Amino acid sequence: MPYPDKLLADDEEVVRHLHPHWLTVFWPIVWFLLIVGAASFGAAVIPDGSSQGTWRLVLVVVAVVLAVALVVVPLLRWRTTHYVITTHRLLFRQGILARHGRDIGLSRITDVSYRQSLWDRIINSGTLTIESAGESGATVLKAIPDSDGVQQLLNHMIEEDADRRAQENAGYIRGEGDGDGWHATRQF
Template sequence: MGYPDKLLGSDEQVVRHLHPHWLTVFWPVVFFLLVVGGASFGAALVDSGSDNAGLFRLLILGAAVLLLIALVLVPLVRWRTTHYVITTHRLLFREGILARKGRDIGLSRITDVSYSQSVWERVIQSGTITIESAGDSGATVLKQIPDSDGIQQLINHMIEEDADRRGRENAGYLRGEGQGAPRS
């Protein structure tokens, strides 16, 4: 599924659209299996001959549903609604389920892009990317980025392409080819 075109400029294109590394959903899947298994086992332990067997099973089911929402559904939806988008002009970050927050950084404003990986992150090809940009907002730290070293190289490449594009546009504007340029 592509990123919504309504958020992009007329000459802007999505180069890469990422979510956090898939391993971030590992524990929610483990919790799903544990909760379903535990609830099934607990429901099977309830004595069928008891007068309150239905009530006990209903309580076990209710507890299981609450645990599934808190430990499985919320992390999965949070993972799915976290977007890291690299376009031809900027980087877009969006996250949040009900309340959303986001940040856009123009490629021309980025001053440094670095990444770091622990030994485990190297094995699973994940890492942390730190983006420093001109302005008062400080560094942007993105954790659990898949192929973090490749993404760092891609961002640096896009910064260079953006600078080249801006140079061509400025040269065209100075020659009178740009919009609003004085005509002779």
């Protein structure tokens, strides 16, 4: 699913749109299988009698509550977490009902580093730490698929953004800005 264009500037394009690594949904899937198996087994061993329907209903309610807590919520959390690299910025969005996010202009990023444990290297995942100019501090993005490739892509995009800005400023200084000639009031 592409990232909504309404969140992008006119000349901005999505370069890479990521969710956390797919293995973050491994345990919810395991929990789903265990809950379904245990509920099925439990329903089968409930003895016949007048209260059999009540016990099965209780079993189904418990299974549904466990499935929502251990399966649905983590899957929704994975699906609603977005890491988006565009030609101008890095966007981070997270949350199911309440959402929070951060946009960091590529020109404000001062350092991009990644960390991988042995397990992360095996599954090709890792943690990105993005330092940016300002008071917000470092942004840590966990469970990034291909974290070393994403780090290299971000560094490449930062260089391209700096080149694009330099060309825009050079064109503007030469009087090619917006077609109106020299603009002495423009600030860089």
